[in-house]
Amino acid sequence: MPELPEVQTIIDDLNKVILNKKIKKIDILLSKIVRGTNSSFIKILKNNSFQNISRRGKYIIISLANNRFLVIHLRMTGQIIYLQGNNLIAGGHSDKSNNFNLPNRQTHLILHFTDQSQLFYNDQRQFGFLEIINQKGLGRIENKLGIEPLSKGFTYSYFQDLLKDKKRNIKAFLLDQKYIAGLGNIYVDESLFLAHILPTRSLDSLNKKETKDLYLAIKQVLKLAIKYRGTTFNNYKDAHGRQGNFIKRLKVYGQENQKCMRCQKGVIKKIRVAGRGTRYCPECQK
Numbered sequence: 001m002p003e004l005p006e007v008q009t010i011i012d013d014l015n016k017v018i019l020n021k022k023i024k025k026i027d028i029l030l031s032k033i034v035r036g037t038n039s040s041f042i043k044i045l046k047n048n049s050f051q052n053i054s055r056r057g058k059y060i061i062i063s064l065a066n067n068r069f070l071v072i073h074l075r076m077t078g079q080i081i082y083l084q085g086n087n088l089i090a091g092g093h094s095d096k097s098n099n100f101n102l103p104n105r106q107t108h109l110i111l112h113f114t115d116q117s118q119l120f121y122n123d124q125r126q127f128g129f130l131e132i133i134n135q136k137g138l139g140r141i142e143n144k145l146g147i148e149p150l151s152k153g154f155t156y157s158y159f160q161d162l163l164k165d166k167k168r169n170i171k172a173f174l175l176d177q178k179y180i181a182g183l184g185n186i187y188v189d190e191s192l193f194l195a196h197i198l199p200t201r202s203l204d205s206l207n208k209k210e211t212k213d214l215y216l217a218i219k220q221v222l223k224l225a226i227k228y229r230g231t232t233f234n235n236y237k238d239a240h241g242r243q244g245n246f247i248k249r250l251k252v253y254g255q256e257n258q259k260c261m262r263c264q265k266g267v268i269k270k271i272r273v274a275g276r277g278t279r280y281c282p283e284c285q286k
Contacts (some may be wrong), residue, residue, distance in 0.1 A: 002074045002092045004149070005225035005246065007060060010080055010091025011053045017089065018082060019119045020049050021113040030108035033123065035131035044068055044132050045111070056257060057145045057181030061138070069138055078128030079106075084117035092231075093124070113162070145181040146182030150217050154180075159215045163203050170206070171199040172274035174218075183218070184255045185276045186231055192216040193252045193262075198285045199278045200271075224249065252279040 001093075022157040026042045028034055044066070061081070072080070079092040081102065087099060102120050103110060109121040109130060121130060133249045146190040147154050148161075162179055173179060174188045183191075196219035197210055204216070224232065228246040231253075247254075251261055256270035256279055261281050266283030 001060075001076050001162060001184050002078065002230075003058065003184035003187055004055075004063055004222060005054050006230035007058055007074070007093060007186070008226055009095075009229045011055050011060060013089045013091065014050075014082060015053050017084070017087070018050055018113075018117075018119065019052065021117065022047060022049050022109055023114060024114045025112040027110040027112070028108075029103070029110070030126065033108040033121065033126065033129060035129050037232055041130070041132055043084070045070070050219070055182075056141060057148075058184070059141060059145075061141075064132075065137070068141070069133050069135075070138075071126055071133055071141065075123075075125075075127035075129075077124040079118040081122060082117065083120065084115070106231040128241050135209065145177055146179040146251050147181065149180050149182060154219075156212060156215050157190070160211060163206065163211060166203045168195065168201075168203055169274060170201045170203055170214075171278060173203055175274055180218075182222075185249070186219075186279075187225060189253045189279050190221045190251060193280065193285060196285055199273050252281065255279060 005207065007065065015057075023045050026045050027155045028038050028041070030036055041093040044064070045135055048064050048066060050070075053063055054063070058073060060072040060074070062072070072078070074092045075081070077093040079090060081100065082089040083102060092099070102118075104122070106124050107120050108123055108126070111119040113119075121128075140263040147158065163173075166173065171188055171192065174183050174191070175185070188217045189199065191214065195213040197206070197214055209270060225246045231250065252268050255268045258268050260266040260268060260281040260283060263281060266281040268279050270277055270279050272278065
């Protein structure tokens with residue numbers, strides 16, 4: 001699933017090329033991918049334009065010209081692909097096929113702009129969605145999400161308060177979007193590894209040093225992942241030759257059965273925690 005760094009990367013890229021372009025036509029190829037009626041969705045978007053693109057947790061929030069918002073959630077396998085001539089920008093889930101012969105069988109929605117550029121929404125498993133909402137709807141999204149982990153408000157003191165009097169599993173807590181927004185499986189595993197903490201630990205078992213280490217690890221891992229444009233599991237490069245290459249810096253995620261890069265003693269194990277495949281080193285994570 002695309003997480004905070006992958007979503008932030010595609011937002012940063014699109015904000016440079018797509019703003020204020022008038023939408024000429026909307027092709028909805030899979031009705032269920034749009035929440036609400038297809039006719040209303042098309043009516044609002046036609047002749048409209050993107051004023052700004054931002055993020056809240058893993059939600060992509062596009063401000064439209066009529067005080068409405070186009071919200072996109074990529075879920076497990078969603079992709080956004082922008083195409084203008086030979087210039088291609090893609091973000092979200094990666095697949096091994098690198099199939100950018102568009103549209104293809106995974107394409108469920110296309111926005112056509114008046115300058116002949118196009119924005120494609122692809123989704124192999126069809127779990128993602130697009131929805132047009134008003135300010136009140138935006139407030140509902142805001143209310144169900146926790147703090148942004150790279151915001152000024154995410155201080156060590158705030159993190160301590162979040163953990164206070166909670167006894168649940170540490171990984172399950174970090175994945176819960178109502179506490180910290182945008183964290184997912186990859187970056188939780190990497191943060192816990194960096195902090196030397198077992199993902200099966202309970203929150204009330206952490207001492208002050210471990211809590212501080214985890215707080216710092218979350219911020220460090222996310223900042224580094226954004227710097228390297230997120231994690232991709234194939235060789236996709238955009239028109240500028242840029243690639244999501246945080247994959248080269250993963251220490252535990254996807255490293256199961258490999259010797260631990262840090263301690264050189266343990267072998268990375270994969271277990272199931274909070275319903276998710278979870279990687280850790282049994283030697284240096286305690």
